[in-house]
Amino acid sequence: xxxxxxxxxxxxxxxxxxxxxxxxxxxxxxxxxxxxxxxxxxxxxxxxxxxxxxxxxxxxxxxxxxxxxxxxxxxxxxxxxxxxxxxxxxxxxxxxxxxxxxxxxxxxxxxxxxxxxxxxxxxxxxxxxxxxxxxxxxxxxxxxxxxxxxxxxxxxxxxxxxxxxxxxxxxxxxxxxxxxxxxxxxxxxxxxxxxxxxxxxxxxxxxxxxxxxxxxxxxxxxxxxxxxxxxxxxxxxxxxxxxxxxxxxxxxxxxxxxxxxxxxxxxxxxxxxxxxxxxxxxxxxxxxxxxxxxxxxxxxxxxxxxxxxxxxxxxxxxxxxxxxxxxxxxxxxxxxxxxxxxxxxxxxxxxxxxxxxxxxxxxxxxxxxxxxxxxxxxxxxxxxxxxxxxxxxxxxxxxxxxxxxxxxxxxxxxxxxxxxxxxxxxxxxxxxxxxxxxxxxxxxxxxxxxxxxxxxxxxxxxxxxxxxxxxxxxxxxxxxxxxxxxxxxxxxx
Numbered sequence: 001x002x003x004x005x006x007x008x009x010x011x012x013x014x015x016x017x018x019x020x021x022x023x024x025x026x027x028x029x030x031x032x033x034x035x036x037x038x039x040x041x042x043x044x045x046x047x048x049x050x051x052x053x054x055x056x057x058x059x060x061x062x063x064x065x066x067x068x069x070x071x072x073x074x075x076x077x078x079x080x081x082x083x084x085x086x087x088x089x090x091x092x093x094x095x096x097x098x099x100x101x102x103x104x105x106x107x108x109x110x111x112x113x114x115x116x117x118x119x120x121x122x123x124x125x126x127x128x129x130x131x132x133x134x135x136x137x138x139x140x141x142x143x144x145x146x147x148x149x150x151x152x153x154x155x156x157x158x159x160x161x162x163x164x165x166x167x168x169x170x171x172x173x174x175x176x177x178x179x180x181x182x183x184x185x186x187x188x189x190x191x192x193x194x195x196x197x198x199x200x201x202x203x204x205x206x207x208x209x210x211x212x213x214x215x216x217x218x219x220x221x222x223x224x225x226x227x228x229x230x231x232x233x234x235x236x237x238x239x240x241x242x243x244x245x246x247x248x249x250x251x252x253x254x255x256x257x258x259x260x261x262x263x264x265x266x267x268x269x270x271x272x273x274x275x276x277x278x279x280x281x282x283x284x285x286x287x288x289x290x291x292x293x294x295x296x297x298x299x300x301x302x303x304x305x306x307x308x309x310x311x312x313x314x315x316x317x318x319x320x321x322x323x324x325x326x327x328x329x330x331x332x333x334x335x336x337x338x339x340x341x342x343x344x345x346x347x348x349x350x351x352x353x354x355x356x357x358x359x360x361x362x363x364x365x366x367x368x369x370x371x372x373x374x375x376x377x378x379x380x381x382x383x384x385x386x387x388x389x390x391x392x393x394x395x396x397x398x399x400x401x402x403x404x405x406x407x408x409x410x411x412x413x414x415x416x417x418x419x420x421x422x423x424x425x426x427x428x429x430x431x432x433x434x435x436x437x438x439x440x441x442x443x444x445x446x447x448x449x450x451x452x453x454x455x456x457x458x459x460x461x462x463x464x465x466x467x468x469x470x471x472x473x474x475x476x477x478x479x480x481x482x483x484x485x486x487x488x489x490x491x492x493x
């Protein structure tokens with residue numbers, strides 16, 4: 001059986017006239033046209049490099065860079081609460097507005113969030129801080145739904161793992177560079193202090209640049225793949241058709257609900273890792289170093305997992321089963337190892353009001369290497385988890401409309417889970433309880449997803465199946481000549 005995309009071709013194909021469809025060359029190397037999946041995903045990766053990448057670097061310091069995490073906890077509760085609501089419907093909004101405007105609007109929210117943290121250093125403005133968190137939830141819901149649509153629907157079926165790897169690596173380079181900013185500015189700070197104004201200003205400038213970059217993207221209806229095929233969308237979408245489409249996604253495939261626990265768990269562990277480990281136990285410069293290592297580990301893992309998910313020698317349905325089993329084994333090994341670290345201390349042990357003699361660990365402290373590697377592997381695990389979940393969703397279809405809805409479900413439930421976890425942390429849930437909740441949720445959600453991954457993922461999804469209810473025809477999405485070839489039976493679908 002041919003496991004390649006049904007419309008893939010190695011032959012040159014004609015593209016519409018216009019600058020965005022002209023390919024060029026740099027020396028001996030040819031470059032893709034502007035409206036190609038490769039260029040557009042690269043641009044989206046750099047938008048995320050500058051916006052959520054920098055946000056991740058700031059959050060990775062624990063407490064949003066502040067020595068007291070209380071304010072950041074409250075802002076993140078507001079953030080993920082609105083993110084959960086908007087995220088669930090974000091696919092519908094993105095389908096209506098287009099990916100370009102959704103991504104640019106999303107970048108503005110990250111900028112305002114960082115501005116509010118800077119302002120809070122000089123004036124008590126809790127209302128502005130909470131508003132900034134809630135507004136970022138709205139913006140981030142749209143940004144990540146648009147990003148998920150692009151990453152899952154633009155590439156051909158046999159390239160989805162590689163496109164994830166490419167995106168995730170570039171995105172996390174942003175978080176790595178973002179972590180180097182506070183590291184460089186606090187290289188001599190051995191206490192656990194709030195980062196300086198310069199750190200926040202650098203994040204603000206970079207995030208705003210990302211929002212501007214998003215305006216230069218093409219919308220999905222302009223994209224043409226290397227084989228001449230187009231992204232499957234709905235013709236003339238309206239708010240009504242998109243809202244109905246959201247319901248149709250679940251009604252026609254109710255088994256998708258079995259993936260919801262994996263969606264819920266996918267950001268649950270950030271609070272524990274950032275606040276209970278990095279923010280609680282280490283000093284300022286070491287937190288910045290740990291953050292850098294965490295995001296660098298994500299790049300390493302993405303580069304490994306992406307190509308493995310696309311190995312064409314193994315049928316896609318079998319690859320899906322192997323990936324889920326491997327993810328379960330990694331969960332047991334990595335999170336099981338984390339128990340040895342967590343049993344060393346409690347929340348009270350690192351509370352300077354109770355134990356004023358406690359000083360956060362420095363990278364020069366004897367024994368630091370152990371938790372450093374644990375944190376590194378936690379970063380690798382995050383990338384592997386996200387990569388497998390995105391790949392599973394991408395394997396369920398190729399329609400931009402359907403995958404936008406799935407991305408919305410994913411980010412909505414992911415954010416709802418995160419909101420609950422940030423709320424529990426703000427209420428001072430014991431660190432060991434936070435750890436146990438992560439271990440249990442991650443293992444349990446994998447087991448719940450088994451029926452979907454084992455029985456619903458096909459080696460290829462027929463084009464006709466994707467076109468149902470969109471108003472588009474084979475001629476709208478297949479390259480020239482492919483429709484006639486299909487009718488005569490020359491091409492396998």
